[in-house]
Amino acid sequence: MPRSDLRAKSVESPLYVYTAIDRRLVWVGTLNLDDSSGEVPRPILADFRYAPSYLASPAAYPLDPINLPLRDEVFRTTSRFHVLGALFDAAPDAWGRSVIRADNAGLMPSEREVFVRGRGLGVGSLLFAPQMLDEAVDLASLPQASAHVAGFEEIQTVEAVLATIDEGGQVDDAWRDLLASSWDIGGARPKTIVRDQAGELWIAKFPRARDSFDRQRVEWANLEMARDIGMDVPQAQLIEGRFGAVLLVHRFDRAVEGQGTSRRHYLSAASLISPSPSFDKRDMDRPQGVATFSYARVADVIKRISSSPARDLQELYARMVLNVAIHNTDDHLKNTGFLKHEDGRTGRYRLSPLFDVVTQEGSAKHMLHIGPVGRESSFDNALAGAARMSIKPKAAQEIIGRVQDVTSRRHDYYARAGLTDREIEVIDRCMSAWHLLEDFEEDPDHVPAARPRG
Numbered sequence: 001m002p003r004s005d006l007r008a009k010s011v012e013s014p015l016y017v018y019t020a021i022d023r024r025l026v027w028v029g030t031l032n033l034d035d036s037s038g039e040v041p042r043p044i045l046a047d048f049r050y051a052p053s054y055l056a057s058p059a060a061y062p063l064d065p066i067n068l069p070l071r072d073e074v075f076r077t078t079s080r081f082h083v084l085g086a087l088f089d090a091a092p093d094a095w096g097r098s099v100i101r102a103d104n105a106g107l108m109p110s111e112r113e114v115f116v117r118g119r120g121l122g123v124g125s126l127l128f129a130p131q132m133l134d135e136a137v138d139l140a141s142l143p144q145a146s147a148h149v150a151g152f153e154e155i156q157t158v159e160a161v162l163a164t165i166d167e168g169g170q171v172d173d174a175w176r177d178l179l180a181s182s183w184d185i186g187g188a189r190p191k192t193i194v195r196d197q198a199g200e201l202w203i204a205k206f207p208r209a210r211d212s213f214d215r216q217r218v219e220w221a222n223l224e225m226a227r228d229i230g231m232d233v234p235q236a237q238l239i240e241g242r243f244g245a246v247l248l249v250h251r252f253d254r255a256v257e258g259q260g261t262s263r264r265h266y267l268s269a270a271s272l273i274s275p276s277p278s279f280d281k282r283d284m285d286r287p288q289g290v291a292t293f294s295y296a297r298v299a300d301v302i303k304r305i306s307s308s309p310a311r312d313l314q315e316l317y318a319r320m321v322l323n324v325a326i327h328n329t330d331d332h333l334k335n336t337g338f339l340k341h342e343d344g345r346t347g348r349y350r351l352s353p354l355f356d357v358v359t360q361e362g363s364a365k366h367m368l369h370i371g372p373v374g375r376e377s378s379f380d381n382a383l384a385g386a387a388r389m390s391i392k393p394k395a396a397q398e399i400i401g402r403v404q405d406v407t408s409r410r411h412d413y414y415a416r417a418g419l420t421d422r423e424i425e426v427i428d429r430c431m432s433a434w435h436l437l438e439d440f441e442e443d444p445d446h447v448p449a450a451r452p453r454g
């Protein structure tokens with residue numbers, strides 16, 4: 001569809017984009033979405049324009065400091081990851097879309113409807129409304145804010161309903177109310193948002209029938225190792241579900257304060273890097289792939305937007321080494337995020353706390369380039385990649401040593417997580433960086449990058 005048609009068609013039905021500044025609702029701009037071309041998978045056409053009142057406000061901040069500067073301009077895209085990624089970050093993602101479809105008699109509603117169904121509970125501060133909202137109302141009294149969010153006591157019921165959906169089954173009408181909590185937040189795995197008794201929000205991640213080990217227990221163990229390495233990690237706990245453990249991770253973008261909840265603006269590294277819609281995945285290991293999908297590129301973003309670049313670079317580097325050590329090769333750009341600095345006026349960001357660190361089976365290469373040997377999962381590659389991320393060799397050695405110290409004791413964490421010996425065997429087989437180290441130990445000519453001190 002030509003762009004002029006998009007404008008003509010969607011003029012009737014824009015979405016109004018709001019954020020929260022000092023816990024007040026502020027109209028940011030207008031989003032037009034169109035995915036009605038009839039093609040499968042459905043391509044997207046979207047445009048966004050800041051509201052004049054927002055541009056005139058001294059409190060305004062750009063939704064994306066790199067791709068969406070505060071200018072009176074129509075920002076357009078044909079991809080969910082490009083230019084307007086900041087808005088798509090806050091909308092339902094692959095998992096949410098499959099639940100919405102199940103709730104919609106198996107038909108995928110329009111992109112606009114998907115955004116509205118997110119109810120403002122997606123990651124970060126943004127919310128999308130089909131009509132203009134009264135900015136004078138308290139955020140807590142918005143219909144979106146009062147919509148049902150599952151309580152801890154409902155987790156097992158949600159788990160059973162989502163498992164039915166995951167296996168292609170029909171959803172009983174009685175459970176519709178519960179479903180809504182499970183499509184607001186991003187990612188591809190089954191999950192839901194839950195509220196604890198104090199009103200704090202958590203993300204519950206559920207098992208899948210086909211998982212060959214309990215991924216929730218492994219993620220919990222990985223998060224606890226990261227915490228002991230000294231990384232910024234949200235509170236996490238395991239509870240027993242019907243089909244395995246359920247991982248609960250505290251939401252880092254919301255905080256209950258007095259009568260209300262504060263919302264922090266969030267941006268994924270994918271949005272900030274904004275890969276070209278024409279990028280062909282087969283070019284992943286060619287120069288354009290290296291320039292776009294690499295830890296070095298995320299480091300460049302940190303240098304541009306972080307209020308504490310030296311600390312964030314070290315944290316990013318440690319996360320990269322951890323991903324090598326625990327074989328989390330699913331380290332794609334949506335699995336790194338940034339939160340706007342508490343003092344929003346600076347327009348600066350910090351790396352968000354860590355999330356989605358799961359040991360992966362069957363994928364030898366990382367999603368992001370690590371060092372001179374590309375996406376190879378080895379400590380040597382990570383050490384050699386340090387310079388490009390502005391980490392000095394001594395600091396890199398120190399970080400690798402710290403990560404190895406803790407992760408070499410991973411069996412203690414697995415035991416605390418309740419993993420079985422059979423599961424641990426499967427997980428151990430995934431650890432290719434450690435296997436490489438063992439091979440090197442047998443090779444008298446090789447001097448390894450680092451090895452555990454313990």
Ligand SMILES: Nc1ncnc2c1ncn2[C@@H]1O[C@H](COP(=O)(O)OP(=O)(O)OP(=O)(O)O)[C@@H](O)[C@H]1O
Pocket residue numbers: 095123185186187188189190191203234249250251252253330334335337355356
């Ligand atoms: N603790 C948290 N607080 C707030 N938002 C979070 C938190 N953890 C994750 N998120 C957001 O939710 C999204 C989905 O979470 P996560 O990446 O853990 O799920 P996933 O389904 O395993 O993802 P993937 O599709 O990468 O496998 C993240 O991309 C991030 O935007």
Ligand SMILES: [Mg+2]
Pocket residue numbers: 187188334335356
């Ligand atoms: Mg993820």
